[in-house]
Amino acid sequence: MGWDPAPVQGWVAPHLTAEFPGLGIASIEVDARPGKSPEPVRRRLRDLSDRFYGAHAIHLRERPVPWAYRVFFRQIGLDPDRTRTPVEQLAFERIREGAFKSHGLPKDALTIGIVETGVALRAFDAERLNGRLCIRDSAPGESLPGRRAELVQGTLVIADEASPVGLLFGPTAEGYRVERESRRIAIAAVQVNGVPQISVDESLWMVAATMEGV
Amino acid sequence: MPALLQADEPTSVLRVEIDERQARAQLRQQVARLEAELAGLVGEAFGRTELEHRVAAVAAEPRLLDLGELERVRDALADRVAEARLALRERALVETANRELLRQMLASPADFKGLRISRDEIGEPGCGAWHSRPRLGAIGRLMGWWQVKVSSGCPLAGRLAAVEREAQSKTRRDP
Numbered sequence: 428m429g430w431d432p433a434p435v436q437g438w439v440a441p442h443l444t445a446e447f448p449g450l451g452i453a454s455i456e457v458d459a460r461p462g463k464s465p466e467p468v469r470r471r472l473r474d475l476s477d478r479f480y481g482a483h484a485i486h487l488r489e490r491p492v493p494w495a496y497r498v499f500f501r502q503i504g505l506d507p508d509r510t511r512t513p514v515e516q517l518a519f520e521r522i523r524e525g526a527f528k529s530h531g532l533p534k535d536a537l538t539i540g541i542v543e544t545g546v547a548l549r550a551f552d553a554e555r556l557n558g559r560l561c562i563r564d565s566a567p568g569e570s571l572p573g574r575r576a577e578l579v580q581g582t583l584v585i586a587d588e589a590s591p592v593g594l595l596f597g598p599t600a601e602g603y604r605v606e607r608e609s610r611r612i613a614i615a616a617v618q619v620n621g622v623p624q625i626s627v628d629e630s631l632w633m634v635a636a637t638m639e640g641v
Numbered sequence: 642m643p644a645l646l647q648a649d650e651p652t653s654v655l656r657v658e659i660d661e662r663q664a665r666a667q668l669r670q671q672v673a674r675l676e677a678e679l680a681g682l683v684g685e686a687f688g689r690t691e692l693e694h695r696v697a698a699v700a701a702e703p704r705l706l707d708l709g710e711l712e713r714v715r716d717a718l719a720d721r722v723a724e725a726r727l728a729l730r731e732r733a734l735v736e737t738a739n740r741e742l743l744r745q746m747l748a749s750p751a752d753f754k755g756l757r758i759s760r761d762e763i764g765e766p767g768c769g770a771w772h773s774r775p776r777l778g779a780i781g782r783l784m785g786w787w788q789v790k791v792s793s794g795c796p797l798a799g800r801l802a803a804v805e806r807e808a809q810s811k812t813r814r815d816p
Contacts, residue, residue, distance in 0.1 A: 445662065446705060485687045488680040497680070498673040501714055504700025564705065583703040595703045621673075 434616075434631045437560035443583075447502070449620030452562050452585065455631045456553045456613050459638040461605055464535045468637055472535055475542055476526040484518040492545030495621030500596070503583060510596065513547045533605055533612050536637035546616050546630035551592055551603045553613035558588030560615055562595060573601020585615065612638065661708060668711040675718035682725040689764060690732040692725045736764035746773055750787040768795035 437452035487493045496512040521527050529535055533550045540548050563586055565578040571591050584591035593599040605612055614634045616627045686692045696717040699710045739762045746753040750773040759770040769792045775781030776788050
């Protein structure tokens with residue numbers, strides 16, 4: 428059962444695991460060409476739009492998985508009503524635009540995975556990643572590739588074995604974003620306390636299956 | 642003696658660190674509980690009353706918060722929950738009073754001439770209202786024949802679309 432190969436579990440800095448039990452990162456890689464979504468994906472987005480309306484958006488924060496991300500945002504100093512959790516950001520866009528608009532792959536696949544499971548997902552250019560992904564805090568003098576300013580020491584980042592590749596729940600570093608030329612895409616799921624492992628696996632499988640047109 | 646004190650130092654530092662970690666863990670649990678409660682209250686209040694539910698970020702970028710910062714988040718959330726509870730209690734009182742008014746209006750429409758009570762004013766979902774109006778227009782007004790009319794509720798999507806189509810065709814006809 429599940430996707431082959433299975434999601435790769437990344438690591439979390441030990442002192443962060445001690446502070447945030449349940450924090451984790453898992454990823455899966457797929458061969459895909461970014462671009463316009465095929466009709467079945469666009470149809471699925473339309474179906475999703477029809478199943479998701481205002482009442483869902485209002486009560487989203489009461490559901491266990493979206494609530495878990497809101498709590499984690501509070502615990503790391505963010506205001507989830509300003510820096511929205513991924514699922515709430517999509518819900519906001521759905522209400523504002525009237526539908527989940529198609530933005531091509533891999534964004535549409537991520538939208539489907541996030542809305543269906545509530546899990547926070549993001550994509551990186553897999554060919555640029557160097558080793559396993561992890562969640563850690565930034566070291567003194569470290570900065571996001573492509574950004575001049577140094578990160579404040581202790582900023583939580585997603586990193587590979589060489590450097591940070593993005594802020595945790597923030598922008599992706601230059602060079603690691605999925606571009607038109609990307610040929611292999613890493614889908615990463617950030618798990619927080621209260622998000623079941625099965626939801627994380629399901630979200631990754633769902634995105635991989637959508638990307639590969641299964 | 643100083644040697645003994647020095648030997649104890651790493652242990653006490655470790656103990657303080659563990660105690661602080663436990664305190665932070667407790668604060669995070671409190672934040673989680675308060676966030677759940679606030680989420681429930683926001684859902685309950687939606688469409689009934691405006692709630693101030695925002696709690697400002699304490700960090701520009703995600704990071705590990707110290708004890709003081711976690712306390713600030715916890716306290717701000719606790720304040721929001723208390724305000725939300727109060728706002729909902731006050732709203733419930735208004736809705737109860739409106740329901741009583743509606744009951745009296747239904748019993749004696751002539752005593753509440755022209756009064757209109759909407760569903761949201763009594764805490765009911767959806768559109769619609771109860772309106773005390775004269776039967777047969779001006780004649781009813783002169784004769785004192787008053788009745789409560791119940792509106793038909795929210796307009797259907799099809800009807801709204803038809804209105805929109807009509808407006809568009811009118812714009813095309815008279816540019």
